[in-house]
Every structure is written in structure tokens, then in C-alpha cells.
Amino acid sequence: MSISPTSALSDAALQAAPSSKARGYWATVGRRLLRDKVSVACALILALIFLSALAAPWLGLADPYQGSMIRRLRHIGTAGYPLGTDELGRDMLARLIYGGRLSLIVGILPVILAFGIGTSLGLIAGYVGGKINTAIMRTVDVFYAFPSVLLAIAISGALGAGIVNSIVSLTIVFVPQITRIAESVTTGVRNMDFVEAARASGAGPFTIMRVHMLGNVLGPIFVYATGLISVSMILAAGLSFLGLGTKPPEPEWGLMLNTLRTAIYINPWVAALPGAMIFAVSIGFNLLSDGMRSAMDIRN
Amino acid sequence: MLAYILRRIVYVIPIVVSVALVCFMLVHITPGDPLVAILPADASQELASQLRIAYGFDRPLPVQFGLWLWKAVNGDLGHSIATGRPVLSEVMRAVGNTVTLAIAAAMIGFTLGLFFGLLAGYFRDTWVDKVATSIAIAGVSVPHYWLGMVLVIIFSVQLNWLPAVGAGPGGSGAWGWDWEHIRYLVLPAVTTSVIPMGIVTRTVRALTGDILSQDFVEALRAKGLRETHVFRHVIKNAAPTAMAVMGLQLGYMLGGSILIETVFSWPGSGLLLNSAIFQRDLPLLQGTILVLALFFVFLNLMVDIAQAAIDPRIKRS
């Protein structure tokens, strides 16, 4: 049950590092990515899920909150309910599409927040070094000492159920991971020639961090974060699944999976649908992250 | 080597204390009454405050932390509020069941992971590689609690081949390694194994590919060295990293079992954590988190030391 996108990551980090200068580099990466059919397909599917979640109110769907006891647990393919109905008789298609809104928010927002916080912390720790580095990195080590699922659940359990609490707890889980990478890349880049040159030419620390280091650090972290979204989606939905995330009656995939679990003896395949959505988004981001990684790996 | 081990252990001590502090803080920022498990909502105010004193929840937090830490160092994690049983025995019994599950899952996940990883690494960029990589990526992307549900739907509900929940006909107390009991382990273990399987596959594939693409392998092959020797060479070079990854995966399986144990009502540490959270049983909650986190720290330490023992370069860094 790991919960860190794996391996090969540091490779990508190191390869990206020396090429801060080239705008041509990113153009090449983009071109390579567009030629990768799997990545393009993933991007399209993810875009479809995003757009439908965003445009849900204008898609002419049934009311995702309006239930009816008479039509509960209809099977997939019932007339009027293409994906059946849930345990309260609410239209599954509508709830799955509307469910994308919260599910994607609680899945992606923690990664974005952790991306911002972790990158800043890592840059500072790596560039300033010394005591500040020690303070930041030792704190990070403590959080690293917990398996991420355990940490996420412990924090959510302590804060109580709710969307905000769940976002907070996942952010806390991811910040140390991103800080570590940012710190190690920054430390690596700090002593490189072009940074020395910039320093010699009188650039201030913030300028150096912003212009020279951020560019180098962002690439690898971005790849990592894309893979992390997959983990985050699974964990966020997992929290709701345990009853520690989104509260009913909001449509959210993890919570839907939880409440529909009681229906597996009656209408199993409807009960499995929300999980398939989580799976789709998660695998999409993972494949995209892989695609980006190999696109950035110019060596091949 | 000994000096390295000592250095690592000394480095771990502050982490352990901080981990204990984090556990304690997490549990005590919890809103709600710590005695909710034993104090009915209809209990009088007077009774509530009387019990708060009896349990020591009226004392300042630093004092409570100090006392708890001191007792914990002496092997006493206090008593569960809800059951009155000693926390340590509750946790260790549950951890034992989680270990059973994790080891079964590791056997499945690591075997398949090594197999697919080596296959994919050897036949890089062929259809074999594509299939193995797809399985791996599905493994790391699947919400495992959902997979567990789907397996229950197929094998318990539809086919009625395997039990859906529990740890054997007589509970974990009467566990035995016969089919009557192992039936109960199959679905949770398979479910738990998919993520380690995916991760080990990806790691081993990358390692194998890297080693095989090195120039000297070409040279060895050109010299007419037999494939078995090349294979041995691959294994030798891939082993340290692969083992480190597997060690960590084992740690994740032990510490992150809550979702799967909840799906399968497997009476391990995750299920214990779940009930501690929902009963707001603070001593049990902080004790369980602490023990699981310490297991993880310990496993990390072991992995580091084992890696250093195999690859002397690590010691110097």
C-alpha cells in the first residue's frame, strides 16, 4: 500500500536539471508527449471527466440529490436510468458526473497545495542550507516516519469528517514528500556552474531561486505531483469511504462507494461504479505522469 | 559497519520521540469528550467531571504527555477506555493478525512483482513488456478497497466460493494454516498485494533494464557468457534496491491496512484503529498509531542497515 509514486523519479530530476536555459527543451518535451498515443488518450479522457463535472448543471441530468424510495437500486440499463439508481433512488449517472466535482477537488487540491508549500519549503531548505535546512528537513523526517495512509487517517480521525479537514490532512501528508524532492534537487543545482555565475554577477538570492532554481526544480516535481494525484484521489476517496471525508448527502465517489456497499447483495454492479470512476482518474494521471517522465527523458 | 549502525540508531531516537509527540498531539486536538465511549449522553455533569478526574483528563496536556511517554517507555500504553483492556495487548494481538495478512500479501505481491518486473526488463519494449507494465500500472492505480469490494462481489456474492469477511470460522484466536482458515485470507491478501505487486514490477523492470543496457553486459554477452550468468549478474545488482523497496512496501502494508481490513472485517491493527477513531478511545487511538508508526520507523532502519551491509558505498554518504 505504498503511497508514493515510484522510482525513476530521481532520474528524471537529474536529467531535467542542467537544462534550465532551453525553451527548446520544453517544446521538445511537448512534441514528444503529443506523439505518445497513451498520454494523449489519457489526457482526453481526463479532460472529458473534468469538463463533464464542470458542466454538470447544463448537461440536462437528473437532480443528483432527489431520491425516491420507489425506484431505489434500479439496475444498469433501466429505462430513464442508464446507470441505475442508488440506495436512495437517486440517478447514478447524475451522481457520478456531479460526484466528479467534489472527488476531483478533494483529490487534486491537496496536491496543488502541497506542491506550492513543499516546493517553497524545499527551495528554502536547499538554497539557504545550514540550520534552516536542518529544521525543515528534520520536521519533514518526522512526518515521513508515518506510513502515509496511517498519517492521513490519523489526522482526519483527529479533525473529524469534512471536506476541508480531508484536504488539510492530505496536504499535510504530501508536503513532506514534495519538500524532500525539492530540497534534494535544489541542493544539487545550487553548486552548479550557472548558479555560481549568476551569484558572481550579483543576482540576489530571491532572483537566483526564482530564475535559476525554480525552473530546474519545477519539472521533476511537476512529474511527481502528477503521479501523486493518482495517490491522492485514492486516498481522498478512501477517507470518505471510511466515513472520514465528505459527508452525506453530497455526491462524492468514495462516499458513494461507502453507502452503496450495503447494496452489493442486491445490485452489485451499480455499487461498483463509483470505484470505477476513481480507478479511471487514478490510472489516467499515472499514465500521464509516466508519459511526461519519458518525454522529459531526452536520452532515449 | 557497527559505527554506521550506531549512528543510524542514535539518529532514530529523536524521530521516535517526535513521532510520539505527533501521535499524542493528533489525538488530543480531537474535538469531543474523551470519555464519550463510557459516558452516556444522559449522564449527569457531575458524573462526567468525576470521571474526567478519575481518568486524569483534567490535567494539563504536557503533564499528560509526560506521564504517557514515561509509561510507554516502560511498556505500558495504558488501558482502553471503551474496553478496559490494556492497550498494548490489544494492539499487539491486532498487529499479529495484520502481519499474517501482510506476509500473505507480500508473498503474492513480491513474487508476481519480481516475475513481471524481470520479464518486462528482459523483453523491454516488446509486447511482453507492455502487458507487464500495464498490469503494474493498474496495480498502483486501483483503489484497493474498491478492488476488495469487486472481489467480494465476484467470489463471495456471485460465485459463493470464498467468505466475504472475518478471520476464520473460530475467529483469529483459533487461526490455523489449513484451507478452512486460509479461505478467509485469500481475498484480503490478494487485494492487499496489488499495490506492492505494481510497485515491485516497476522497480525491478527499471533496474533490470538499466543493468542490461550497460555496456559491459554487451561485452559479457559478446564474450559468450551464458545467459544464466548474465541473469545472476542482474539479480546481484538489482537486489539492494529491490529489497529496499520491498521492505518499505511491507511497512506500508502493516501501517496502511485500515481500508482493506475495514472492507473484509479482518481483525487487525487497521480495524482496531477504525474502531478507536469512531469510539473516540484516546488511549487506544494514540497507542495504535504509535505502535504502527514505530514499526515503520524500525523497518526503515532495518532496510537502511541491510542496504548498507550489501552495498558499502551507502555507508560513506
Added chain:
Amino acid sequence: MRIEKSGRSRTAAAVVILAMAAVAALPRISAAETTLRIGMTAADIPRTLGQPDQGFEGNRFTGLTMYDALTMWDLSSADKASVVIPGLATEWKVDDADKKKWTFRLRPGVIFHDGSPFNADAVVWNVEKVLKQDAPQFDPSQVGVTASRMPTLASARKIDDMTVEMITKEPDSFLPINLTNLFMASPAKWQKFYDAAQGADAKAKSQAAWAAFAKDASGTGPWKMSSFTPRERLELVKNEGYWDKARVPKVDKMVLLPMPEANARTAALLSGQVDWIEAPAPDAVAEIKQRGFGLYSNEEPHVWPWQFSRVEGSPWNDIRVRKAANLCIDREGLKDGLLAGLMVPATGTFEPGHPWRGNPTFQIKYDKPAAQKLMQEAGYGPTKKLTVKVQTSASGSGQMLPLPMNEYLQQALAECYFDVQLDVIEWNTLFTNWRRGAKDPSANGANATNVTYAAMDPFFALVRFLQSSMAPPVSNNWGYINNPKFDELVTKARQTFDPTERDKALAELHAASVDDAAFLYVAHDVAPRALSPKIKGFVQPKSWFVDFSPISMTP
């Protein structure tokens, strides 16, 4: 290194598996012993040391099985209301001069499972385990569930071997009913554990002794503990020497298994893993019946209500609004449409036939035109809706199906010009707020709360909600009801010591509360349970409890 090791243990495991499979394949000798395996709804085995947790389900399975109290509930009839009868006490009376003083005559010849005698010392010891803080056996963890169920008991004293005197804080005719909750654990057995216990001080030793007692308990009940796996399984065997020969169990052994999930429980029953489950999944009721299993249910002393806020500015202060809400709900529709018939429509806290029902003049039923008329009189209509906010939770013990049921009420009340807003919060938070009251910030401005309650004992069924002095933080008068008539009737009932007269006074109080539409009365739970066709002789009383003694099983 690691890989090798796991490889070796795998081989070892395979060998063991083969060996075990061979042993398992040997023909087994079937015993004539009968075992009743029960799937409970609790997530954990209720505490076994005498005072169970997990509410009344705890009392049902680990209280009344292994232990007896001085007074007990009559569980022999499915039709009549379950009333208090003598248990370990054969008779009791209040002192004529001092109404705070009671004497209890004890049942002679009763022994604990460990062979030690049950006597006045044992009663005093058990009272002091929860009430006397400096007694060695005082256990704070048992106080909460016990003391709150006998709020007025102050102390006990031995008169002679077979007579005990009890003192209450104020005159209280409910004492004999309250005492059904104090189970008699064996002092001798506990003392043995205490003497053997390791511990820094007396408190630590006492805690260790109770922990040991919980694993190897001893009471006087019809069932004895035989083995215990915490959180998973409790095995009881019949007590051949039970004092009431008519209630010596017919089944040899009973196994209790916690199965909190309704579907897992149902599957366990259908696949033969257990013989009896509590609360089968409503959606599976049809299949359970069709496969020949017995489905039992009966009205329970339980109410699923909305409790109204009566603080200033609450819309529920208008009795027309309270009555309208009560008349606007089609309870039969709720029962058949949503709960697969597994509820009894509520027309009060107690239904006709109950000694505390009385004769309310306000008839609670489904009468939408009357409800709409009342609302119009109160100044509301299709264009002027009354907004009310209700706190509820997605789950919780005794809450039945809280969200679907509240959504049903929401739709039904919309017809009578109510605009119901549901504030769905966590069960623990809801329960905590129940104590803090409608004025507390945690009420989120809600003017009704949806916490179900047990109505077995007059204090829990009526007094704590209706008496003005029970307002927060004292007890559960969540909405700050302040009705002098209720207060007067509560005092009257508490101070009427003749049981028949006391019941009449309680009936008067209940009728007054219905006439005042003090709650939105919705449903009574029916304690559904599904039993294997092998089980014979089961009677489901109108109670939270069950007598397992008369049950027999065909192999």
C-alpha cells in the same frame, strides 16, 4: 536475504497447509451438543465484566446472559408489555416513614458461577463498585453506564445475610425499575484476581483485577463464560445449576460474534456461518423469508422522534405547528415503502396496551387536510412556507435509517408548508449536542434534533425530556421544555410508591405529553432478527431484551 527467507517460510507454510488439510479431511465425530451462533450488530463484544457497554444490545448479550440483577424484566410474552418482576430480590418495599429508605429481601440459595454464595455482602459490594469511590472494587469505567441509569441511588447497607437496605437521594418510586441495570458480579472471584494482581498501587491492581475478571467472568446468570477472544468472539455455556430451574437453557452453547455490517451479517446467516442475526438488512428481508429463515420482530420500547426546540423564537412554540407536523406524516407509507415493514408507527412514546400509555385526546395519525388547516391557522401556506432546521446524522445506534427517513419526512412535510432543512452531522457530535441543548452553538441554529431514545424506564422515556429541571446541562431536555403541568406530574409519579398508582401517574404524564405534541413521534423500532429454521421455541417480547433459555435447536 529477505527474498530467500520469505521463500523458505513459503515452503514451510505449504508443508503445514498440506498437513493440516490431511488432518481436516479425517472424518469428524459429530457431537450431540447444540450451539447457537449469533451475529450481533455491535462492532465489538460488549463488555463482559458485569456492566456491559454498547447500550441495551450489550445488556441483552453480555448482561442478562451471564448475570442477574435484583429486579428483572418479564420476557416471557410476545403480546403483553414487558414489566418488572423479582430477580435476585424476591420482594422489596419502601419505608413508610422515610420514603428514601428501601429494603430488599434476597433470593436464598443462589450461587455464583465460581461457587461462592450470593448474599447481602455481594449486593453491597456491587453497589459500591460504581458508587463508593474509595472502595477497592470501585471502577470508573463502569460508572458511566450504570450510575446514569439509577440516578437517585446513593448507598446500600447489609441488614442481615438476606436483607439489604438501599438509600436514595430523594424519594423515587422508579428505584426497582432502575435496579434492572445493576448486574451482580462475584466479589469472591474478583477478590482472587485482585490478590494476584501486579500493580503499583491499589488503583492499578483494581484495574488489573477487572481486566482479568472480564476475561474470566462470574455472575449468577443462566449462561457461564467459557471462552473469550476480544473483539471477535465470546462463547457461553449453559449454567446447569441456575436458580430458576424453568430457565436453565436448553441449548448447550452460545457463541456471540460482532458483525456491525448488515449485509455481512445477512450473508453469514444465509451461508450458515451463524444461526441468528440481529437486524438483517432490510433489502434482504424478502430473500431471508423466501429461503425459509424465520423473521421475528416486535414493537420495542424505542422512539424515533424529532425533539423540538422550545427556546424563544422557535417555530415549534406554536402547538398548532407541532400538531400539524404530527398529522402530516404517512407513517404507514414510511413503514412499507422504506423499511420493508420493519417499524411500528408511533402515536406517542408508548402505544395502546402499555401500562404507561394513558388516554391522550390528541390522536396522532395521518390526516393531511387537518395538518394543512392547522398550518393555515398558524399563518402559513403554499406561498408562505415555514422553515425548520433539523440536526441528524448518517448513522448511529438505534437511529434506524436516519437519512432516508429524514428525507422522507422532508418530502412529506413539504405538503404541509414546511421547508425542512437537514443539518447532517457526525453521530458523536449529534449525540454530544443532545446533551448541550438547543441553545448551544453546536446546534447550528437547528430547532429540532433527531436522536432516538430507549423508553424502558420512566426516567429515560419521559422525565429527562419533559421536566424543566432536566434542561441542559443536567440532562436531555434538549429543547428547554418548561411546562408546569409536566413538572407537577413528574413529581407525582416519582412519589407514588404503590406500583399500580405509580403506573397511573406515569400514564397521566404520558397522555399530557402527547396532547401537547411534545415531540414529532415517528416510529418505534421493532428489533428485527432473522433465525435459522433449526431454532425452535423463540419468543420475541416487547422489549430490548430476549430470553435465550427456552430456545432449543434441532441439529
